[in-house]
Amino acid sequence: MKDHKYVTIDQVIDLVKSDMHIVVGAASAEPQAFMSNLHKAAKKVNNVTVDNCLPFADGKFFKDEEYRDSFYLDGWFYTPVLRKAHKHGNISYIPNNLHFAGSKRLDYRKVDIFVTAATLPDKHGYVSLSLSNIYEKEILEQADIVVLEVNENFPYTYGDMEVHINDIDYMVKTDYLPPTIPNLDPNEKDVKIGKFIAEKINDGDCIQLGIGGVPNAVAKQLFDKKDLGIHTEMFTSSMVDLMKAGVINGKKKTLHKGKVVCCFALGTQEMYDYIDHNPAVTILQGRYVNDPSVIGLNDNQVSINSTLEVDLTGQCCSESIGTRQFSGTGGQSDTAVGAQNAKNGRSFISLYSTAMVRNKETGEKEEVSKIVCTLKRGAGVSLSRNDVDYVVTEYGIVRLRGKNIRERAKLLISIAHPKFRKQLMEEALKEGFINEHF
Template identity: 50%
Template sequence: MVNVQDIYNSKKGSVDEVLSVIETGDMIVIAGSANEPFTLLSNIHKLRDKGVTNLRFLSCLGDGKYEYLENDDYKDFAFVDSFFYGSTLRDAFKRERCSFIPSNLHDCARRKGATGQPNVYLGSATPMDKHGYVRTSLSNLYDKYYMETVDKIILEINPNLPVVEGDTEIHISQVSRIVEVNTPIPEMPILEISEVERAIGENIASLINDGDTIQLGIGGIPTAVAYALSDKKDLGIHTEMIHNGILYLIEKGVVNNSKKTLHKGKTVGGFAFGSRELYDFLDRNPSILMLRGDYVNDPYVIAQNDNMVSINTALQVDLTGQVASETIGTMQYSGSGGQSDTAYGAIHAKNGRSIIALKSTTKKGTISTINACLALGSAVTLSRNVVDYIVTEYGIAPMRGCSIKERAESLINIAHPKFREQLREEAKKLNIR
């Protein structure tokens, strides 16, 4: 019988030894969010002293701060392509250290292959079990997909990661090199909810029925939605991100997944990010299924959930219902993520709904987020054809089946009162009717 501990020991090395398998010209895909390999990435810049250069990184939702990215002396050493920007990459973009890949989450990895496939996977995993398996834990957005296609898999083995059930396991024999670390897992603080967010949450809650299955993003508004759903019953979860708002609903007994038509009894997600309390809840919890992003976010799969409700947020919308959620004008702020995936899936589900939420103003109330036209250069994240409701703190604007004239009137009615007359004048001038 093969001794898995012997295999494990043969793969184990120091940080420098493990990184030594990376070569000039490698394309390295990095595990995202809380699964980032922080120790390896904090040391990878040292490879330049050994003659390694021209590395290409592929990331999604990673936001760690590393020497190779923050120090422009390493411009020739590494460049990052990303499916989704956080604050670190927004800063790196300004310094010409990274570029954005437009994509939908469910097929981002497959479509990226058209311009070159990564040959190295760099991530974190749980300690090995007695059968020789480690688990990707908190992220499966594209992790298992790339683990099956790359030439080299390099992992940090971190005991602080929870063992999360689902399609997360990989056998140690498939791993190229490992390094043992004891790195704290990043946490997301519990968000304070503003009165505006609370009002939006309550408006959205009025659109949710007992027994619905929901997808809920992250941020102040989704957290407010979770709190506003506390009196609902028998909700289900099929979402790309499991966070503390979802934990709140599970602990309240609101979510039990008993009415789901797909994966009944299971909370389904593609990655998780939140507090230590959330990570402890996920650990070895048989009610959780962490599945691949190309499955969880496949609109065809999502549509198999009857009563599916997609709840997403936006930066701005126009009076016809077009949704911009990832750019501020021409500046890339975040990414499409799974917004289009979940909206398309929801509108094709039996009794499904696609909801977009946003505050009526930004910049301390000086700018309306509802405008006659989107700001010049804005990317349309979500087509106006797949939005059923747009919600602000001032109410709900129905979109499904509505004409442009009806949409514009409804959206003006939920805009901030001080901008409504201006919007009416602009709509008339631009012949939006």
């Protein structure tokens, strides 16, 4: 019944024609065989656009400059491989809030081919999209051609992940492992920030955590809490530890009670093993999970995200360094706004107070403040000052919700690194954010 759907990766590459628009699965669902072989079509195509998000694969078609005339790559979220290859001039960022990523792109142009990773078909003819549903199900339903790289190494997950092979055009049998990221131990700054945030988390709260040292530090501070729930964009390895300890059980959730809700999973192999055929974890479409109006239906929703730079009015740049794209908005705005829509909801934006940056004139690295009077020229505002709530550094935590500019400037300077506070006050006075009676 299904054998006629199996093809080789070279046969899939032969489907690619000039001027096509191709979308591939995000992050841990990235179709590695397709990404590794697409460059083989370069001699017979031009103006092919590929959309991806949080990529891991080092695809030659965008990595090597020789293919720049054949392929364009548009990314919803940059990673090191895109940052490095951006210089070739055929890579561009798609501004988005995650819950609209798929639908707004579909409004703009149709999808000719969709390719993503999935599990092998079960005895009923269903596959699971496994690790990501940020936009995958939404794109799959609209694409002209659907190709799945089916793989026994991918976990079978539940929610809105099941697809029958009748709705798939082609399958390629693969055996690579899903990409993993380590469950990093937090450093000293992470621990300080994590403690500030954890003190604001109560028994029964519903949590959204991101990736990295600060979220891991927060998670490590939560083992004395009870009855926590999860409604999050990304399911992480640190959440598994809390689930196994009984801290996360979802008993107090007001939406999807008893279930962990997310739209993609990325972490360790141990985490992937944990979610395999585990009905406690529900992976739903990003347009639903990250919709701020849906997030707000969770009483006591807590959103925890990080940023690169905050200005004294509260604007958060979390995705670019000046005009240079670094990552993406992702779900930061979705979850921060959604949490504040919730009854007793709270949103936290964390950052280190300083960073070491190379001086363009001297070539030497120097310490700079990440709390600034004004954002760098061309910086992307990931979270507007209208939507910021708590801001946290290793020097403290302040709440900006409802505050005026003068009050915000005073509060943010108080949690900046002490060596930069005098300078920030002088700049704030010059710009009119504060007055001499500050």
